[in-house]
Amino acid sequence: MIVLKNIEKIYRTETVETIALHGIDLEIEEGEFVSIMGPSGCGKSTLLNIMGLLDEPSAGYVHIEGTRIDSYSDRSLATLRNHQIGFVFQSFHLIPDLNILDNVMLPLIYRKTSTKERRERARTALERVGLQSRLHHFPHQLSGGQQQRVAIARAIVGSPRILLTDEPTGNLDSQMGGEIMKILQSLKSDSGTTVVMVTHDEEKAEQTDRVVRIFDGRLVA
Amino acid sequence: MFWNYLKMAYKVLLRRKFFTFISLFGIGFTLLTMLVFFTLADHVVDPPGPSSRADGQIILNMPYIWLEHMENNDVYHGELGYYFIEHYLYEMKTPSGISAYTGTRDSACFVNDRKVRVQLRQTDAAYWRLLEFDFLEGGPLTESDDEGDSRALIISQYLKRKVFGNEPAVGKELVLDGRAYRIRGVVKNVPFYDDISYADAWQPIDNLESANYRNQMLGRFKVLFMVENANQAAAFQEELAHLWSKVQIPDPEQFNFVIGHAETPLESMARDLLRDGNTDDNGKSTLVMIVVALGVLFMFLPAINLININVSRIMERAVEIGVRKAFGASSTHLVGQLIFENIFLTLVGGLLALLATPLVLEPINQSGLIPHADLTMNPRVFLGGLLLIFLFGALSGIYPAWKMSRLHPVSALKGGDS
Numbered sequence: 001m002i003v004l005k006n007i008e009k010i011y012r013t014e015t016v017e018t019i020a021l022h023g024i025d026l027e028i029e030e031g032e033f034v035s036i037m038g039p040s041g042c043g044k045s046t047l048l049n050i051m052g053l054l055d056e057p058s059a060g061y062v063h064i065e066g067t068r069i070d071s072y073s074d075r076s077l078a079t080l081r082n083h084q085i086g087f088v089f090q091s092f093h094l095i096p097d098l099n100i101l102d103n104v105m106l107p108l109i110y111r112k113t114s115t116k117e118r119r120e121r122a123r124t125a126l127e128r129v130g131l132q133s134r135l136h137h138f139p140h141q142l143s144g145g146q147q148q149r150v151a152i153a154r155a156i157v158g159s160p161r162i163l164l165t166d167e168p169t170g171n172l173d174s175q176m177g178g179e180i181m182k183i184l185q186s187l188k189s190d191s192g193t194t195v196v197m198v199t200h201d202e203e204k205a206e207q208t209d210r211v212v213r214i215f216d217g218r219l220v221a
Numbered sequence: 222m223f224w225n226y227l228k229m230a231y232k233v234l235l236r237r238k239f240f241t242f243i244s245l246f247g248i249g250f251t252l253l254t255m256l257v258f259f260t261l262a263d264h265v266v267d268p269p270g271p272s273s274r275a276d277g278q279i280i281l282n283m284p285y286i287w288l289e290h291m292e293n294n295d296v297y298h299g300e301l302g303y304y305f306i307e308h309y310l311y312e313m314k315t316p317s318g319i320s321a322y323t324g325t326r327d328s329a330c331f332v333n334d335r336k337v338r339v340q341l342r343q344t345d346a347a348y349w350r351l352l353e354f355d356f357l358e359g360g361p362l363t364e365s366d367d368e369g370d371s372r373a374l375i376i377s378q379y380l381k382r383k384v385f386g387n388e389p390a391v392g393k394e395l396v397l398d399g400r401a402y403r404i405r406g407v408v409k410n411v412p413f414y415d416d417i418s419y420a421d422a423w424q425p426i427d428n429l430e431s432a433n434y435r436n437q438m439l440g441r442f443k444v445l446f447m448v449e450n451a452n453q454a455a456a457f458q459e460e461l462a463h464l465w466s467k468v469q470i471p472d473p474e475q476f477n478f479v480i481g482h483a484e485t486p487l488e489s490m491a492r493d494l495l496r497d498g499n500t501d502d503n504g505k506s507t508l509v510m511i512v513v514a515l516g517v518l519f520m521f522l523p524a525i526n527l528i529n530i531n532v533s534r535i536m537e538r539a540v541e542i543g544v545r546k547a548f549g550a551s552s553t554h555l556v557g558q559l560i561f562e563n564i565f566l567t568l569v570g571g572l573l574a575l576l577a578t579p580l581v582l583e584p585i586n587q588s589g590l591i592p593h594a595d596l597t598m599n600p601r602v603f604l605g606g607l608l609l610i611f612l613f614g615a616l617s618g619i620y621p622a623w624k625m626s627r628l629h630p631v632s633a634l635k636g637g638d639s
Contacts, residue, residue: 054547054630075551082549093544093634097232102225109225110549154548 001030001194002051002162003063009046009217010058020046022217024060030161031192033185035205038214044198045166047214051196052085052164053077065161082110086155088165092147094139100126100150101135107158125153129183145176152183156193163187165197169204181207226558230565237534241566244530248570249577251523252613255516256578256598256606257585261414262512263602266487268415269595271352278317279454280351282417282489283310283444286481287498288470295476298498300324301444302437303426309468310444315457318447320347325420328397330384337383339397342420349375351447352418357381359391359406366425374402375423379593381407397422410593416486417445419593438471446483458483516609524617531563531621542625543633552626559625563618564611571610575603 007024010017021043028034036044049055050062053069062069064084072080086107094103104122113121126132129149139147148168155163165184169177181204187193188209197208205211213220234241267273272280286305287298301310306321313319321344328341349361357378366373374395381390381404390404402424411418426434434440448454461483468479480498482488488503495504535542542555550558575598582596598606 049631052547054634075553078546078549078551078554081547087547089544089634093540095541095544097229097236102228105225106545107548109222110551110554115224158549 001032001065002026002028002196004047004051005060005063007047007050007057007060007062009043009050009055020217021050021057024214024217024219026212026219028194028196030194031188032210033188033195033197033208034210034212035197035199035208036212036214037199037202037205040200042214043217044214048164048166048196048198051162052087053081078110082107082158084161086158086160086163088148088151088155088163088168090167090170092139092144092151092171094147094150094154096139099136099138100131100142103139103150104153104157106154111158121157122153125157126150128156129153143176145172145179148172148176148180149183152180152187156187156191159191161194163193163195165195167198167200169199169201177201177204226561227565229558230562233534233538233562234566234569240530240534244527244566245570245573247523247526247530248567248613249573251520252571252574252606252610253577253581255519255609256574256602257581258516259605259609260578260582260596260598260602263599263605264412264594264596265414265416266485266490268412268418268486269597269599270411270415271354271418272415272486274353277450279448279450279485280417281446281448281454281457281483281485283446283481283483284489284493285443285498286439286479288439288476289478289480289499290476291478296497296499297439297476299439301442301481302440303434303442304436304440305438305468306442306444307435309464313446313457313460313464315448315453315460316446317449317453318347318351318445320351320445321345321426321442322348322417322445323426323441324443328422330395330397332384337380339380339421340419341397341422341424343426344423345426348423348445351445354411354418355409357407357409358389359404361406362423362425367427371425371427372400372402373405373425375406375408376404377408377421377593378410380421395422397424410595412594412596413592414594417443444483520609520613520616524613527617528620531617532624535559535621535625539625539628539633539636542628543630543635546628546630546633555626556619556622559622560615560618563622564614567610567614567617571606571613574610575606578606 004024004026007021009021010019024047036047038044046055050057064080101119101122104125105118108118108121123132123135126135129152131146131149131153134142134146142150169180172180184195184197185207188195199205274280284300285298286301287296289296303321311319323343325340325342328339330337330339344362346362346364346367362373362375376390376395384395385393390407393404395402395404411420413419446457448457465480470476470479482492482498482503484492484503488505491504491508495507496502545555578598582598585591586594586596
């Protein structure tokens with residue numbers, strides 16, 4: 001499903017060159033739930049951003065579903081992200097001016113779908129995360145756990161094959177974190193979604209199929 | 222997507238109310254100034270008064286002729302003499318109507334020992350057939366006034382009120398510059414910017430102090446031509462082009478070439494400002510371009526200000542831009558959305574300006590700054606105003622939208638700090 005070959009990521013300024021990722025080779029199977037662990041600043045989020053086509057590697061290449069992704073135009077990358085990949089961020093990143101329903105519909109406005117279909121799919125996604133009664137609430141009216149569930153609904157509303165989550169439980173207490181993990185587990189088991197989760201939390205990582213560890217930009221396990 | 226953009230634009234408008242107020246004030250004030258200016262310009266180049274024709278007929282004006290000596294480049298241009306008009310222009314076959322008239326000159330009458338200044342114009346009878354004055358009392362000058370020592374006088378509503386108050390004026394006597402006239406008719410006031418029609422009083426040409434005017438090649442007259450449609454206008458222009466070679470110039474030693482142009486007020490103005498007589502191009506396009514360029518220049522500073530406000534407003538939305546990119550928005554989508562939002566903002570400011578324009582025009586009309594001004598916003602100015610709003614919105618939205626759409630998604634998600 002996702003193949004990373006010899007990925008390098010180097011950040012250059014006029015005076016400093018920082019190697020964020022070095023020689024990363026990684027394959028993630030379809031329907032697999034993989035966690036990426038490592039200390040702060042080791043390159044976990046950079047790796048996730050490269051997998052999600054939000055960032056380009058300095059060297060190496062990414063395969064998504066057998067297609068090598070390089071020299072794609074901005075529009076092609078946008079379409080690929082829209083159809084294949086969903087994101088869940090640690091800080092939720094919901095749009096404060098839009099209500100829950102509109103937030104969840106966001107990925108669908110970049111597709112040729114009718115408003116009716118967008119609404120239907122957003123309602124279904126919100127039902128799946130147990131927030132069907134909060135459609136017209138705004139993000140600030142929800143708890144952190146609820147906001148993260150909305151973020152998951154937004155990530156899955158377009159039925160992506162891949163879900164990339166960057167510390168999805170990092171800002172939540174253990175009970176809410178547990179609920180989010182259950183939802184991610186169910187996405188893997190019910191829909192066969194490939195889930196990649198960056199986390200600091202050993203206990204959460206143990207709940208996934210495989211743990212990938214990074215240290216100083218290199219895979220260590 | 223349209224409704225989503227519209228909803229977002231509305232929400233953004235409500236987000237930082239002070240910024241919104243500043244933006245709307247800047248946009249509204251700029252567009253208001255432009256609309257007032259364009260309303261005035263529109264009334265000058267196409268005044269909606271007696272010289273305006275709704276039935277497809279075209280009024281063309283010949284305010285000057287040019288006399289040149291082709292070898293030593295001596296050039297003189299001035300108003301037309303009656304001899305020239307009578308012997309050449311009145312003989313033309315293609316126009317439906319030809320009229321000679323003068324510009325206005327200062328005159329005066331006395332009411333209860335108080336001097337009333339009067340702008341006086343001389344016209345022939347045809348002038349009153351070609352131009353559609355609105356008569357409140359009496360009627361126009363006629364052909365018999367062209368022939369004799371007529372003392373008939375048409376006055377404006379303004380002069381009638383000054384001299385006769387609310388009493389009827391027709392048939393009464395009015396002394397102008399020591400000469401007594403009999404009021405033939407009273408017309409609705411004509412605004413000052415209607416260069417062809419404006420005056421306080423109109424008298425027949427025969428009332429000119431001396432009969433010498435009948436022998437002059439150059440004098441103090443202008444000529445109006447009326448044609449029924451564009452085809453007739455073309456035939457008329459062709460006839461006019463052939464006419465100049467037949468004109469016998471009184472002193473060929475001094476001048477050996479003569480030419481004049483029958484043009485619309487805008488064309489006449491452009492030629493007067495930018496060209497001379499011996500050019501086919503009257504400079505209308507150049508004048509329009511200069512006015513548009515000045516308009517754009519005038520909008521430039523407020524647009525830069527709005528661009529700065531927009532950039533800072535949009536930078537606050539870096540995370541949102543990052544999220545949109547992550548979920549499939551291309552740069553084109555984002556540029557489209559952000560320009561749409563800016564046009565929406567400009568549209569709100571522009572609509573406020575459109576609503577406020579009549580409120581500014583009315584005091585100008587009442588102030589007497591422009592005599593008898595009747596400035597109103599017509600559909601042409603309204604549509605031009607809408608175009609201006611879209612132009613301003615697009616101009617001030619493109620750069621911030623482009624800048625934001627170029628943000629790297631990862632740095633946008635971090636708040637656009639790198």
